[in-house]
Amino acid sequence: MIDSLGVSNRTQIEEAIQMVRATGAKRVGVLGVAFKPGTDDIRESPILEVMAALRADGIEIIAHDPAITADTCLEGQLAYLKHTSATLAEELPRLLVENAGDVAEQAEAIIVTQRNPLYATLASWAMEHGQKPVIDVVRLFEDLPDFQEYRGIGW
Known part of the structure; x- marks a missing residue:
């Protein structure tokens, strides 16, 4: 079972990438960056x-994480990230915004990676008012939204 975790994780990452590409969005919002909610640990996320x-692919990213602020020291983690993606390590601080609402407003599609009441509100708003695709990798809602562009992975 342990041996299959890597394959499963890789498959889910590839599925998320394909789901976003399928939306055709040129600006994608990410709600939740840290490996685990409530931490500022981005290593292995x-x-x-x-x-x-x-x-x-040339897609612009705007991201938010409630545990990562302008005061969060990411220096050591970004050095770790350089081993897997030097470009992203350099860009990540500029991709993060303080206001999660900016992600919902400015993105053409949204990926939700953490269960968070604010993220549930923003995803609902994006679907209802912005008609924006939402890719949910954590099963944000108990009752799935009746929205054609709502997709999920791993639930």
């Missing part, structure tokens, strides 16, 4: 691989 692949 699967969304970083998704973000790097989308950036390589």
Whole structure:
């Protein structure tokens, strides 16, 4: 079972990338960057691989994480990230915004990677008012939204 985790994780990362590409969005919002909600640890965070692949495609990224602010010291983690994606390590601080609402407003499609009441509100708003695709990798809602452009992975 342990041996299959790597394959499963890689498959989910590739599926997320394909789902975003299928939207045709040129500016993608990411709600949740850290490996685990409530921490500022970005090392080994699967969304970083998704973000790097989308950036390589020329897609602009805007991201938010409630545990990562302008005061968060990411220097050591960015050095670690340089081993997997030097370009993303350099760009990540500029991709992060303080206001999660900016992600929902400015992005053409949204990826949600953390269960968070604010992110649920913003995803709902994006679907209802912006008619924006939402890729949900954490099963944000107990009852799935009735929205054609709502997609999920891993649930």
